[in-house]
Amino acid sequence: MHFIKSLNIKMQQQTLDALGRINVEDYRKAKKIPVTVILNDIRSMNNVGSIFRSCDAFRIERLILCGITPKPPHRDINKTALGATESVDWEYKSDILPVISDYRSKNYKIYALEQTDQSIFLNELQLDINEKAVLILGNEVEGVSQSVLDNSDYALEIEQAGTKHSLNVAVASGIAFYVFYNQMKHSL
DSSP: OHHHHHHTOOOOOOOHHHHTOOOHHHHHHSOOEEEEEEEESOOOHHHHHHHHHHHHHTTEEEEEEETTOOOSSOHHHHHHHTTHHHHSOEEEESOHHHHHHHHHHTTOEEEEEOOOTTOEEGGGOOOOTTOOEEEEEOBTTTBSOHHHHHTOSEEEEOOOOSSSOOOOHHHHHHHHHHHHHHHHGGGO
16 A cells, blocks of 8 residues: 555546446346355344345355345345345245255255354365355354254355454355355356
8 A cells, every 4th residue: 555655546436337337137147156145044134135235246146045034125125235136036935954955956065154163264165166056144143053054065164363253144245255256257
């Protein structure tokens, strides 16, 4: 940063046109990374809306809402989703275990974002070039349930150094989506 100031470079915020934003119809037709995200028993509508928005940003192929996770349309979801409920392909299923079984039968690897005694740090994740993945996010207080962990192939953990050792689920999802996107964007 000191270097930039010494050159007197003036930065300007990018316009939406310069960013190349596409419309909802073109987005829905665009190729996505082969990642399906499952939200299981998320309580907060604001978290759900934020995760919709992050799914849009990283071209997640599908979002599945399970259990008590609230679903659109709702004012509080829309407030943080900023229209992503229209662009992201999503559905609601009451029970997560049949969803996991269905994706496993389609050769998806099942990842749970949770701190366990066998977690892989997210920054150490190495995805296979042809891999298809499901990423499961759990309840804000209880995390990913044991029954879901028992049906997952891997647990992923975001390395942390603070006193809380937990992140808001919407924040954690954005970090995880970026890692998956960065390794899978070749498929776009």
